[in-house]
Amino acid sequence: MNRNEFMKHAAFATALSYSKILGANERVQMGYIGLGNRGDQVHEGFLEYGDAPTVAICDLREDYLDFAAKKSRATPKRYADYRRLLDDKDVNAVAISSPDHWHAPMFVDACRAGKDVYVEKPLSLTVSEGRRMVQVTGETKRVVQVGIQRRSSKFLQEAVEYIKTGALGKISTARGFHVQNESPNGIGNAPNGNPPSAEMWDKWLGPAPKVPYNRNRTFYNFRWFYDYSGGQITNFGVHYMDMLRWACGKDTPKAVVAMGGRYGVNDNREIPDTCEVHWDFGDMMMSFVQYNANAAPAAPRGVEMEIRGTKATMNIYSNRWEIVPEKTTELLFGARTPLDRTEEKAYNPSKKTTMEPKTVNGTTSTPPHCRNFIDCVKSRAKTNCTIEDGHTSTANTIISHIALRSRSFLEWDGKAERFTNNDTANRYLSYKYRAPYKLG
Numbered sequence: 001m002n003r004n005e006f007m008k009h010a011a012f013a014t015a016l017s018y019s020k021i022l023g024a025n026e027r028v029q030m031g032y033i034g035l036g037n038r039g040d041q042v043h044e045g046f047l048e049y050g051d052a053p054t055v056a057i058c059d060l061r062e063d064y065l066d067f068a069a070k071k072s073r074a075t076p077k078r079y080a081d082y083r084r085l086l087d088d089k090d091v092n093a094v095a096i097s098s099p100d101h102w103h104a105p106m107f108v109d110a111c112r113a114g115k116d117v118y119v120e121k122p123l124s125l126t127v128s129e130g131r132r133m134v135q136v137t138g139e140t141k142r143v144v145q146v147g148i149q150r151r152s153s154k155f156l157q158e159a160v161e162y163i164k165t166g167a168l169g170k171i172s173t174a175r176g177f178h179v180q181n182e183s184p185n186g187i188g189n190a191p192n193g194n195p196p197s198a199e200m201w202d203k204w205l206g207p208a209p210k211v212p213y214n215r216n217r218t219f220y221n222f223r224w225f226y227d228y229s230g231g232q233i234t235n236f237g238v239h240y241m242d243m244l245r246w247a248c249g250k251d252t253p254k255a256v257v258a259m260g261g262r263y264g265v266n267d268n269r270e271i272p273d274t275c276e277v278h279w280d281f282g283d284m285m286m287s288f289v290q291y292n293a294n295a296a297p298a299a300p301r302g303v304e305m306e307i308r309g310t311k312a313t314m315n316i317y318s319n320r321w322e323i324v325p326e327k328t329t330e331l332l333f334g335a336r337t338p339l340d341r342t343e344e345k346a347y348n349p350s351k352k353t354t355m356e357p358k359t360v361n362g363t364t365s366t367p368p369h370c371r372n373f374i375d376c377v378k379s380r381a382k383t384n385c386t387i388e389d390g391h392t393s394t395a396n397t398i399i400s401h402i403a404l405r406s407r408s409f410l411e412w413d414g415k416a417e418r419f420t421n422n423d424t425a426n427r428y429l430s431y432k433y434r435a436p437y438k439l440g
């Protein structure tokens with residue numbers, strides 16, 4: 001055995017020695033790392049079911065721990081250091097809802113400790129972290145659910161099946177929209193200052209660079225800063241990218257371009273308040289539209305996503321999808337001439353509706369995604385949002401904020417996970433962790 005094989009074997013043996021296979025009637029004892037805005041929702045999602053009791057909780061805030069303990073209807077063990085929670089043999093599985101820059105190190109440590117993992121989206125801060133998370137999942141044979149909850153939504157599963165029948169015709173473009181008006185003051189201009197405690201600030205930063213404390217870099221608002229997040233492109237964009245490529249049967253794009261800036265909101269954010277991203281998948285394109293300084297609908301009636309085919313468009317809302325048929329004709333789109341308008345006038349009236357409109361109602365909520373994870377922990381089956389899908393969708397969005405930040409048209413080799421026409425942009429695919437942090 002060479003050193004690499006030995007390390008892999010040792011890690012796998014360690015993971016196995018800590019975990020045991022649960023029977024269908026057994027309970028999945030849950031530990032939670034990060035119990036803020038999203039951690040609370042995920043916790044609630046698991047509490048919908050009787051077979052996923054809360055046995056351990058970890059967060060940097062005492063008030064969040066108090067809140068979670070009360071909600072749990074149990075007496076979970078409380079941890080300030082997530083590694084101690086991972087040492088806890090009573091914990092079968094963990095839900096990680098920390099800021100994005102913490103996902104990869106916590107996830108890898110959890111897999112190595114033999115825990116199955118529900119990890120929030122976006123999977124990682126960088127593409128290389130995401131790739132490592134895929135590898136470690138394979139090495140440790142963990143059950144992993146990435147927190148892109150639309151994958152467990154029945155009406156969206158039906159939407160994907162409907163598209164697979166080819167009913168939309170040839171799909172040429174698909175778009176997602178994140179629209180809200182945060183002007184004029186956005187998240188405000190909090191000055192740098194002293195952290196509540198040096199230890200808390202250090203633990204918040206983890207592997208991220210040491211910078212002066214600023215309140216806006218912490219709870220919830222971290223998503224407006226590149227050290228901890230890819231901004232709304234990865235935050236909301238990953239939900240849309242994942243849904244659209246699932247529906248259209250796509251993996252990685254061939255190229256990406258993005259444009260945007262801070263045009264309408266006056267605060268200390270780093271990410272744009274307005275931007276558009278376009279991905280070229282070779283035979284279709286996808287777009288993400290972020291208008292955060294104006295809330296006029298980007299598409300009719302508050303559509304979240306649209307998929308445009310030659311025969312029909314699918315509009316996707318949070319609680320329904322609808323099919324809007326196209327009208328087409330076999331006539332040629334003739335060259336217009338002032339001498340004879342007959343052909344021109346006949347063109348539109350000759351068009352016929354291709355199909356009946358259709359609407360399917362449903363809901364997008366977190367509990368079914370938690371249920372799917374619990375079931376897979378017991379059966380060891382693949383989850384609805386696997387690590388591979390979570391990584392591909394996340395990586396597709398990360399490369400778009402790299403395009404934005406490097407102001408470039410980037411060609412992407414999805415297999416090698418490298419840009420082929422811009423070496424400077426390749427530098428953004430990973431970052432150097434602050435000592436002593438390491439990705440295991």
Ligand SMILES: NC(=O)c1ccc[n+]([C@@H]2O[C@H](COP(=O)([O-])OP(=O)(O)OC[C@H]3O[C@@H](n4cnc5c(N)ncnc54)[C@H](O)[C@@H]3O)[C@@H](O)[C@H]2O)c1
Binds near residue numbers: 033082203204
């Ligand atoms: N799936 C979804 O729809 C959805 C929705 C919102 C947020 N999210 C994701 O959830 C994650 C968390 O976002 P949020 O809005 O809850 O942010 P948040 O700031 O409200 O919560 C993050 C929590 O992590 C804790 N934390 C940070 N460092 C820690 C450490 N070293 N050890 C233990 N706890 C630590 C913080 O104390 C905080 O309570 C993000 O990755 C975000 O993208 C997903």
